[in-house]
Amino acid sequence: MNAPIASSATAVAHLRPERWQRANRHLLAKAIGEFSHELLLTPQRQPDGRYVIETTGPRYLFAAERSALDHWQVDPDSLVCLADGQEVAPDMLAFIVAAHEQLGLSQSVLPDYLDEISSTLFGCAWKLHQPYLSAEALALADYQALESGMTEGHPAFVANNGRIGFSLSDYRRYAPECGQPFALVWLAVNKQVAELSLVENLSASQLYAEELGGETLARFAALLRDRGLSPDDFWYLPAHPWQWQQRLAVCFAAEIAAQRLVYLGESEDRYAAQQSIRTMFNVSQPEKRYVKTALSILNMGFMRGLSPYYMAGTPAINQWVAALVRADETLRDCGFDVLCEVAAIGYRQPYYEAALQGNGPHKKQLAALWRESPMSRLRPGERLMTMAALLHVDGDGHALLPALIRASGLTAGQWLQHYLRAYLRPLLHCFYCYDLVFMPHGENLILILDGHVPVRVLMKDIGEEVGVLNPAQPLPGFLERICAPCPDELRTLSILTDVFDGFLRFLGPILQRAGLAEAEFWRSVAQCVTDYQQDHPERADKYVRFDLFAPDFIRSCLNRLQLANNRQMVNLADPVQGLQFHGRLNNPIAAYRPGAAS
Incomplete structure (x- = not known):
């Protein structure tokens, strides 16, 4: 309860x-x-x-x-x-x-x-x-305690x-910092208006057996038969309880009356909202998959729905990315991997489909996906930590990262080298070898720690945020969606903006509290880039063409996006087109270009 x-x-x-x-x-x-x-x-x-x-x-x-x-x-x-x-x-x-x-x-x-x-x-x-866990305590806490312990966003x-949309009681029930496990709502959705997509090695029967179990499946089937419906005509779809109460029960009332959408009840398992708020971790059975659902609240520049169009191609995209990553020797050596979204389902409400052009919020109200749990990736002695925790500061002003480094027994510089090898090196390889880019901010990565030291990272949110920049050959089928046309002069921003400005800019000052000078921090970042490039001299032309040691780079501004349009900051189908650029930033690793006088 x-x-x-x-x-x-x-x-x-x-x-x-x-x-x-x-x-x-x-x-x-x-x-x-x-x-x-x-x-x-x-x-x-x-x-x-x-x-x-x-x-x-x-x-x-x-x-x-x-x-x-x-x-x-x-x-x-x-x-x-x-x-x-x-x-x-x-x-x-x-x-x-x-x-x-x-x-x-x-x-x-x-x-x-x-x-x-x-x-x-x-x-x-x-x-x-x-009451909150101190930085010292949180540095040693378990994965879900860390998720609910983050305070900054x-x-x-x-x-x-x-x-925007949450009431007082909704906040207490569903905000990740409140740490309240809750049940999901299960709906039966008619196959005529809903589409279930799966990776190749997963069947619908296997997915539902693993997520629901035989007893619950039998109960759902009996509920449908009692209504004179055939279970073979329906898929099962999990929904956020807020979404059911506030949106679906009213806005999809015609679908419910027509029995194309049938309420089945609440889940036996309990789930905890993650930092991304519409992604839920199964706390009853952690080895089960994450569930991500549509949630029509306004939060940080978007109405947080899920597109049924995107869901149709999400498993195929994840399967392609995972195959590429897992076959690559350099990425395996770094321990880099992705958490696959192995199944996705979307419901196309016929009235909104007929009335509305484009893929706006009203068409993104009923969809869900299942993502692999990171628990199966752990080896003995290892634990998980959201990368966002590295920027956490507790209510007394104490940062978590220095406490984590002290627990590791390493110096701040040594700890940083391990972290950069697990985090930055694989991103460099994906960029230079495959023109493959992610959205590598703190909430999107899970660190695997051994002895309080990062040894591997897991990337998530693949389906909506991965991109292939200017692929040499057209990608087939659903993969066409992740082709991201990008001018050459902007391509390095996937590292310089998304990693340097978007995360390392905040990490460096925190590491200074652990005794690492700013110059040494950026020297270590530069050394990571240099080591990668020297280990892979076969792409020397790309290192010149897409120069991470350039003196400066264009300043990409996130708040300007939200201030201009806080309901849809960018068009996910063409994110580069809507970016806000103002001025330039001096590149902190430019002084450490290989061969330059130090």
């Missing part, structure tokens, strides 16, 4: 002045740092060493440390907000209102963005209110925990 949900009064007990102030200072410091990084704000240095930002309302004074890749670390405790010459409490919502023109927020986007900021503050205050996005 789920834990009892608190009353409405108790559910807002965390919204107290002192916590709200801490949440506001935290988020405002992050906003100033990331908006300055994206050149939306231009802080001016004062004679006393502090910086100032002017808005149409208050002035903001603060202290900040600046590091490679134009990274701003704003001290939340240093923030001073001056309105008409008087100091007032920092207020994140007031800041967005006062700075909305500088941030490029239109009147159509501004209200939803304010909602997302309010929701992000709400969650931040809740996390400050709850995406490191670059400011409005990163919007979850």
Whole structure:
């Protein structure tokens, strides 16, 4: 059974002045740092060493440390907000209102963005209110304790925990930081309007037997027969309980009445929401597959549905990527692998299909996929950790990563070398050898640790986020979807932006707390690139053509995407076309080009 949900009064007990102030200072410091990084704000240095930002309302004074890749670390405790010459409490919502023109927020986007900021503050205050594991304890915790223990969300996005659509009780039930296991809803969907896709070595009967078991399957079949329906005419589809209650039971009412969609009941197993919120881990039987479902809430730039069109090709794409990865000697040597989405199912609601052009949110309300569990990949003595944990800082300001390094017995530099070999080297190989790119941010990778040291990584979210840049030959069938036309000058951004700016920019300052100087951090990154290229001299022409040691590279801005359109930041069918570029960033490994004077 789920834990009892608190009353409405108790559910807002965390919204107290002192916590709200801490949440506001935290988020405002992050906003100033990331908006300055994206050149939306231009802080001016004062004679006393502090910086100032002017808005149409208050002035903001603060202290900040600046590091490679134009990274701003704003001290939340240093923030001073001056309105008409008087100091007032920092207020994140007031800041967005006062700075909305500088941030490029239109009147159509501004209200939803304010909602997302309010929701992000709400969650931040809740996390400050709850007992939490210290960084030291979390560094040694199990996989699901780590998932629910993460507090920040995406490191670059400011409005990163919007979850617009969740009620007070929904937040307590389904937010990953609340750690409440819950049951999924099972639906029978008529094969005339639903399509189940599978990898070649998996049958529908095997999938359902492994996920549901014989007793549950017999019960589902009996329920259908009691309605005068044939079980042979239906597939079984898991849905998020919020999606069933808030969307499907009403918006698909005609389908339910026509018995093309039949409610079967709740799952026996209990699931825990992961950091990606619509992906669930089976806590009752961890060896079973993850389940990812459509969830029509607005969160971080997208309505989080799942496209039935994408689901049709997802297993084939995963099978192709997995075969390529697992056949490659270099990738095997790094221990790099993917978690395959082995089955996917999508329901095409006939009224929306007939009425709506394009593949918008209304067509993405009922779909799901099954992804391999990482538990089967563990060897004796190993454990799992989301890579997002490497950026985690607890409520007392202590970072998890230094604690993990201390537990390993290695120096910070030694630990970093192991990490880069497991994480960066395989990404370099995929890029240079196969023109294959992933979305390698923290939540999308699972680290396998042995002795608190990364020895292998598992990449996930393959179907929606993998791409092949300008393939030499057309890819057949569903694989055509992952062909990603990309100008040569932007191709290295899959490393320079997605890895360097998107993750290592935040990791470097945390490693400094463990005693590793910034120059040594980037020297190690450069050495990883150099070692890979020297080990594979056969692609020397590509290393010149796609130069990771270039002096600078174009600045790709994530918050600008969300500020421009917080309902669909990019078109997933052509993500390059919608990117926001502003200015350039100095490349922190340029000084370490092989052969250059150090």
